[in-house]
Amino acid sequence: MNPEQNSQAVELVASQPLGMGQLFQTFFSLLLVILLIIGVAWVLRRSGRFGSALGGQLRAIGGLSLGGRDRILLVDAGGTHLLLGISPAGIRTLHVFPEPLELDERYGEAPPPFADTLQKILQKQNKSRE
Template sequence: MRSLFVILLTLWPLVSQAKESLNAEGQPLSSADWLSWILSMVVVLIAIGICAWLAKKTRFNAFGNGQMKVIANLTLGTRERVIVVQVGQTQYLLGVTNQHIELIDKLAEPLHGDSQTPSFAKQLNRILKGNGR
């Protein structure tokens, strides 16, 4: 919201200067035309923000071509987590933060079960039901 306010403040001189311009009939543009234009720009910027937020929150596992999988994921804090990653037949326990990824241990006994990353349909159903995490 703050960045939107900054953008509007930087564009305001352009809007006020362009307000004096003429429309297709040679008449000055009305305030309603400019209000419509500004509201349209705000809607577009909000839509871009929502799309960026959704892309960040929905981390679909589309990488690795099936050679690497996240087997288990445990959130420890707001930005810290412990994950089990399988590469080939070997599983590794990793500690992940914003700035660092550290190998904690190579698992001697691999984890099994239905703990693999769910498919797109399962993740979408969880998000729609409100259990996105």
């Protein structure tokens, strides 16, 4: 292609307005990329992959909702167990346990993923139909 043909091609493309199809394709492609970024950020945040500034020495052991927006939370902070009261007015330390509490092993386990639970239920239903 010589320079004259190049300039003619550029002028031809520049003179043609974007069609509605191209505009929709560009818009939905941009929307898809934004949703993908938000989805990945949500998954990383839920899985705890962002890491903590404390190196994993702070974790919630359990909690209890008291209704409304009030709750009690048991926290392990580097081997010290704290009982915290959380309300719209703020967070208060209710009790600091001098020694770590003896907890059942089941408190340290994460609940099974929803997909596994759903698969077990579906397998039970399939067995009952047979």
